[in-house]
Amino acid sequence: MSINSFGHLLRLSTWGESHGPAIGCMIDGCPPGIEIDEAAIQQYLDLRRPGTGKNVSPRQEPDQIKILSGVYEGKTTGTAIGMMIENVDARSKDYPADAPYRPGHADYGYDEKYGFRDPRGGGRASARETAMRVAGGAVARLIIPEVEIEARVLAIGGEQDETKWESLLDSLRTEGDSVGALVECVARGVPAGWGAPVYAKLDAMLASAMMSIPAVKGVEIGEGMAAAALKGSENADPMRAGADAPHFEANHAGGISGGISTGQDIVVRVAFKPTSSIRKPVHSIRKDGSEADVVTKGRHDPCVGIRGAPVTEAMMALVLADQYLLHRAQCG
Amino acid sequence: MSINSFGHLLRLSTWGESHGPAIGCMIDGCPPGIEIDEAAIQQYLDLRRPGTGKNVSPRQEPDQIKILSGVYEGKTTGTAIGMMIENVDARSKDYPADAPYRPGHADYGYDEKYGFRDPRGGGRASARETAMRVAGGAVARLIIPEVEIEARVLAIGGEQDETKWESLLDSLRTEGDSVGALVECVARGVPAGWGAPVYAKLDAMLASAMMSIPAVKGVEIGEGMAAAALKGSENADPMRAGADAPHFEANHAGGISGGISTGQDIVVRVAFKPTSSIRKPVHSIRKDGSEADVVTKGRHDPCVGIRGAPVTEAMMALVLADQYLLHRAQCG
Amino acid sequence: MSINSFGHLLRLSTWGESHGPAIGCMIDGCPPGIEIDEAAIQQYLDLRRPGTGKNVSPRQEPDQIKILSGVYEGKTTGTAIGMMIENVDARSKDYPADAPYRPGHADYGYDEKYGFRDPRGGGRASARETAMRVAGGAVARLIIPEVEIEARVLAIGGEQDETKWESLLDSLRTEGDSVGALVECVARGVPAGWGAPVYAKLDAMLASAMMSIPAVKGVEIGEGMAAAALKGSENADPMRAGADAPHFEANHAGGISGGISTGQDIVVRVAFKPTSSIRKPVHSIRKDGSEADVVTKGRHDPCVGIRGAPVTEAMMALVLADQYLLHRAQCG
């Protein structure tokens, strides 16, 4: 029921917990004959990896990907691609079983849903799962090599001036606080015609993809929320004759109209909330109902949005490759 | 492949074009024994219906729903519920086949995808399809009667003062322009525990649901895009002991943490772009590449967000009922 | 959850009961630009239609198909194709609500599942639903015009000599009994390479498709059940060099090896059980547990397999067109 899977024809299924022996995934539906090796995937994992600087979690994880199936003599075979990363630096002792619920995390809802929870680093709800999204996205990119996907942090804590981010993060670290971030992900080279008019709209799939990333609370296409304040005449993307394709005089739509790509850049913006795990005390309760303050001492990113940017790229790649296959299926 | 279907266990499939003989839907997976009749559905359709005032399309459609299957002696049988609305006031002559692409609509992408298009009112891409979402949502509400769902327009064209909307819309109508709207949809009474930690996150499904509504360009949960500018200490939803359930001291999360409901109100905001069909000329091209200005004379809403509000309620109901069934399947 | 849908990329969803106002379907995923009209579908419905002779149910249903969406100027548009047949000759008085369960029908299980049942002709469980499979199959054939699909009755009540069937059925009608039938469905012109190695095996999909037809109790591919008694040397399909494609010296495999088509004829055999509704008394019970003999007086086919043959063709067409689209998606 897609609890742990994403996509239709190109389907990523992931497993593994933050503090279990390993995390892994399986990619189903990849076309055959695509050249691939572990290095092609590792380069993207290295961008998301923790332990690489003071502004990301100090957890030391080499995140070394192993391809276990679906590749033969350097090419995809068309069958399931199984991949795995062994967890190296899990420290379960940071997470006592009788800990109060961490507000902002899945802890309380998880316990209400399943009757208990895996207290080790959020278990399945940990952002560690996103390493496998990045691995899946790396495969997806190879399916649509003509598409270029790039995400960047637009603002940290509302501050758009990059030169001020370093000191902002330093002071937050000192305070024991965290901060949100705004990330923009752009795909160039998507031809007109991908997507569908109703429930398989390209933007609907992107919205689901992005909102499934931990800590994301808002998704915008093109003008996004700002479109609500515009007039029709201000929001129009006028068309003129072009050489090979129409020339658009604007891209308020973010490259998608009526659920279908227009050939313009696909522009998606995503809001990451601040990391919920902070050293400042937050009111909470335990499973037995008793009250307690939560002060998080585990290793966490002060701004998850920074490491979230490569994850938005991966989700963009997965959606686009899936839509490409869907389009090829129906329209040849 | 979900091109025209939505949902997992409760599944809405819709068919029909704006100017065809009828539109219809099928609802699969509805539990048996639920009391239902056409009036229970009609009340919601009447809220979305066109032709009811000067600020909505003057197209006269009674939108009279007929239940054709799945109901026996006033109760759902557990099998497919087929429903249909006959189109009455379709005026295909408003849509010449050699018309230039209407910027902001699916026209161009549609043509690039399928090789041709149905020029009659946008064909399948018309917002007329949303009548069937409203019908489906009405059924979904009956599955989760303990949940109360309500949407309202928060702002029109950025203006939050309701008393100014009338004159704003009057002047736009005179200008031949249109305007966007911000809609908030809230669900009360959702218990903690609905949703899932990874790809079946409650918020991911809501994002897909809302972004699949025509003209929607942004989706927010709780603080939404604003969360990107907050500190962790500002964004926390502290918990204290409560009577039957925990007492939350805030709801920045919009009722969903880690993809799972917390028992608080589910709060979703949606940005509707301004109607793309305006009487002001917009640059465009024809299929043969020749340039032309588009001046839309068809019957259109100056602000689609107004009639969009009931559609957000319907999609909220469909997602919540689906998640309820998924939760019951896995957790009993 | 596919309760009332079939297929992956080409997806048939059906609704409607035997004695409701209408039955209908929606076909999702059909490629655009395919020439189609109601006559192209009606020809297949006419082969399945009741009331056409003494060996099929005397119910008078013209089974006139109406296309309600998805077709514009005689071609498919790539969006949902909605179709409907109005029920004309429903006689609900044949089915009193306090009737005992009809053994061999869904009645008892249905009541145990849903808590009640629609006693009018089996409701949703009626074979009347198969009219919509035939309509869907007619669309599917147009997607793969190079494939020729033909089903025929091989035996009635174990009797393979066609000349004896008429008198066999006459005597059964006199006795008030019914009889089973063996149907073979062959598809010619399927290229090598459709299907998949594991769960999307072509034969697995065919098995599901055929077993979902009412009254079917067994499905065989190629040698089928007889393969269990053969030696490997007897069951081999040796290959020799051919002109355009390999020449196979036998087709024990029925055109499918390892779940993938070989380019040979696809051969499926299906066993239809005898109609459960007979005039001979059968022990049964009522919902309240009281015992009663069932003597069916409704209008029924003495041998459902006869009218089942066109339904096997339809399911074959739906599976093959779906696999064709899946193959095109993954392998271009």
Place this chain on the structure above:
Amino acid sequence: MSINSFGHLLRLSTWGESHGPAIGCMIDGCPPGIEIDEAAIQQYLDLRRPGTGKNVSPRQEPDQIKILSGVYEGKTTGTAIGMMIENVDARSKDYPADAPYRPGHADYGYDEKYGFRDPRGGGRASARETAMRVAGGAVARLIIPEVEIEARVLAIGGEQDETKWESLLDSLRTEGDSVGALVECVARGVPAGWGAPVYAKLDAMLASAMMSIPAVKGVEIGEGMAAAALKGSENADPMRAGADAPHFEANHAGGISGGISTGQDIVVRVAFKPTSSIRKPVHSIRKDGSEADVVTKGRHDPCVGIRGAPVTEAMMALVLADQYLLHRAQCG
């Protein structure tokens, strides 16, 4: 698209090739709180394991299962259960890349589909994949502990007398030939009401499940193919009043009527074709079209049906647990 996945709410996804480093699976949708450990799974794998006698492949594989996720302190968490078996005794040198297609295997169709093939033991098409079905089935059994599932070989090469099987297999081994087998799988304790009336029929899912097992060419429910030769009066399952549930005077239907379980034993029979890999020469061709005789020297089971029996149990368990969850979702 289910190429490598099976099931709806309980979903098994498998990866890995016969001669790759490992095979693995992921089980999605398992309810939380079920007691489980590796031993509970290993016991079923040991029944399917090769290298255990002269009538099964001599390949030495300990088939030691490792649970990598989804289980915490001996209980399922409700998230993805990842499992893996390392391949130990792969001998790729048995499979030269320029080998002719092995008739009866996926080789030729695979090459036509994907453009090339993995010659190492059939790659993904190898029956080695079924080890993961057995692991998945072991989990499924724990979800429905009230259901008892048992498969047995009914006949080998058409011979039903068990005492003659040993000498039959000895002589086949000497000849270098193989033989088919008939397997019956029975599930006891399934309550009435699982399944659905149309495309999610319990029997349709069982048919798909069984036909997806390598070498299976026929599937029967209850009377199966023999039902085609019976009269309605002979095939009836008369009902009488019983203590807690109705008493059925027969079970021709194999426990399923109208797609829904009746509370009787679910009875499925499956025909396994003889192993295609034999030492007797079979005509074939190479990829370049040149002719060659195939004489298989790899390690193979003379009768795959023997090791297939536990696989039918696993598929039965997966289907029943999935249907149980579907039933609970819709009907509570």
